[in-house]
Amino acid sequence: MKTLHLTLVxxxxxLLLIPQAKAESASELRHQSEKAxxxxxxxxxxxxxxxxxxxxVLIFPTVYKAGFIGGAQTxxxxxxxxxxxxxxxxxxAVSYGLQAGIQKFSYALFFMDEHSLHYLNKSGGFELxxxxxxxxxxxxxxxxxxxxxxxxxxFAFFFGQKGLMAGLGVQGxxxxxxxxxx
Numbered sequence: 001m002k003t004l005h006l007t008l009v010x011x012x013x014x015l016l017l018i019p020q021a022k023a024e025s026a027s028e029l030r031h032q033s034e035k036a037x038x039x040x041x042x043x044x045x046x047x048x049x050x051x052x053x054x055x056x057v058l059i060f061p062t063v064y065k066a067g068f069i070g071g072a073q074t075x076x077x078x079x080x081x082x083x084x085x086x087x088x089x090x091x092x093a094v095s096y097g098l099q100a101g102i103q104k105f106s107y108a109l110f111f112m113d114e115h116s117l118h119y120l121n122k123s124g125g126f127e128l129x130x131x132x133x134x135x136x137x138x139x140x141x142x143x144x145x146x147x148x149x150x151x152x153x154x155f156a157f158f159f160g161q162k163g164l165m166a167g168l169g170v171q172g173x174x175x176x177x178x179x180x181x182x
Contacts, residue, residue, distance in 0.1 A: 024076060024180060024181075025180060025181050025182060026085075026088065026180045026181065026182055027182075029061075029076055029077070029078055029088060029180055030078050030085055032061040032062065033059045033060075033061050033077055033078040033080075034078075035061065036059055036060075036061035036062075036106045036108075036160070037051075037057065037059045037080075037108060039106075039159070039160065040059075040106070040108055040157060040159050043159065044157065044159065047108070047110075047157050050110045050112075050155050051110060053112065054110040054111055054112055054155075055081065055111055055112065055113065055114065055117060056079055056080065056081040056086060056110075056111040056117050057079070057080050057108055057109070057110055057111070058077055058078070058079045058080075058089060058108065058109040058111070058120070058175070059077050059078055059080070059106070059107075059108045059109075060075045060076070060077035060089075060091050060106060060107050060108070061075075061077065061106050062075055062076075062104060062106060063075030063091060063104070063105055063106065063107060064102075064103075064104055065093075065102070065103045065104075065105070065165055066101070066102040066103070067095060067099045067100065067101065067165070068099070068100045068101075069096070069097070069098075069099065069100075070094070070095070070096050071094065071095040071096075071099055072092070072093065072094050072095070073091070073092065073093045073095075073173075074090070074091065074092045074093075075090070075091050076088065076089070076090050076091075076178070076180070077089050077090075077091065079120075081117075087121075087177050088177065088178055088179065088180050089175050089176065089177055089178065090175070090176050090177075090178050091107075091173060091174070091175050092173070092174055092176075093172060093173040093174065094172065095172075099165065099166065100165075100166055101163065101164045101165035101166055102163050102164070102165065103161060103162065103163035103164065103165035104160075104161070104162045104163050105158055105159070105160055105161040105162070106158070106159050106160040107156060107157060107158045107159070108156070108157045108159075109154050109155070109156050110154065110155040110156075110157075111154055112152055112153055112154065112155065113152045113153070115152075116152070116153055116154050120175070121177075
């Protein structure tokens, strides 16, 4: 019972430590997302190659994560399809495990086929662990990719990490659509 109480206190503290997601306007969020995507392409040419082959990109320019045993993360992003905004999404997660710290990072999801993109749209929000064919990519991975391996599924790139977050945890990340202010 004492462990459960401490975990709940830690989870609440983590939520309080994460900066409140300010109500960004649609244009601010789009600008931040475009800037983050260009930064990813500049620093990781493999991501740029995947971006050229993808049918859509969901970019979260700023995600905040904090935790001590229990943790939470949140951030807003933009789905681009054909260079145009196709929707606005929120990512949120809770985690439990050996962890401590506060971190800020960005991530991008590259949708390589209509089936994967349809899953995002029809599910009303999906969990990353439950997404069809999700691959977390890094520079070593992208250098060994071929056009055959880039035709299906979703590729995730995490970048721009700042802060310190250490530990292992079980996490479920949910992505849901929302409408920002104009």
